[in-house]
Amino acid sequence: MNKLVLSIAGIAALAGAANVASAQDEREVPYWASISSGEAMMRSGPGRTYPGQWLYQRRDLPVKIVQRYDNWRKIEDPDGTTGWMSVALLTEVRTGMVTRGAPLDMRISPSPDSAVRYRLEEGVVGRLDACNGTVCRMRVGEAEGWVLQERLWGVDEDESFE
Known part of the structure; x- marks a missing residue:
């Protein structure tokens, strides 16, 4: 058996x-x-x-x-x-990794004026739920928010998906 x-x-x-x-x-x-x-x-x-x-x-x-x-x-x-x-x-x-530079702001909404929820260091990896060509919705453990797409390895410039 x-x-x-x-x-x-x-x-x-x-x-x-x-x-x-x-x-x-x-x-x-x-x-x-x-x-x-x-x-x-x-x-x-x-x-x-x-x-x-x-x-x-x-x-x-x-x-x-x-x-x-x-x-x-x-x-x-x-x-x-x-x-x-x-x-x-x-x-x-789909996942993304934060590239070199200053800590990356993870914001509450896609708006660049929205409040910063977290700051992500170089090398942080998270799951990408959606990207619109400018920002991506990213999850890192329990943390979730919107980050600049140009600062991620794992997504093409101007790429959009949901």
């Missing part, structure tokens, strides 16, 4: 990974994704036999997908490093 349950769970996990891969195959590169796992290895080529270059230990880190090969994606990280990662370690959940 336990083996049957494990087999069904394994099949479901493989089907889920296949769905992620097929959904990502439909997108035109480049596009944005994020690391879905707490540990994700970047490799020098598209396969497990290629040597590891970096071990990422930051779930939700935004990455740019620049090339596809089978179930592997060539990614670019916020520092500009490129390498290959298994599609099973990536998700299409």
Whole structure:
């Protein structure tokens, strides 16, 4: 009975990974994704036999997908490093990382005159719920508000989505 349950769970996990891969195959590169796992290895080529270059230990880190090969994606990280990662370690959940500069104001509303709710330091990563080409609605843990889009790695300039 336990083996049957494990087999069904394994099949479901493989089907889920296949769905992620097929959904990502439909997108035109480049596009944005994020690391879905707490540990994700970047490799020098598209396969497990290629040597590891970096071990990422930051779930939700935004990455740019620049090339596809089978179930592997060539990614670019916020520092500009490129390498290959298994599609099973990536998700299409949109995230953003605060770039260099002064702390980024997280405001109550999209208006630049609205009250500042929080100030985000360089390197803070959060989930992006929407962007309008100027500002993005971002969630960092329980904190939520609007930030300048131009200060985020993980979203294109003038990009809009909900």
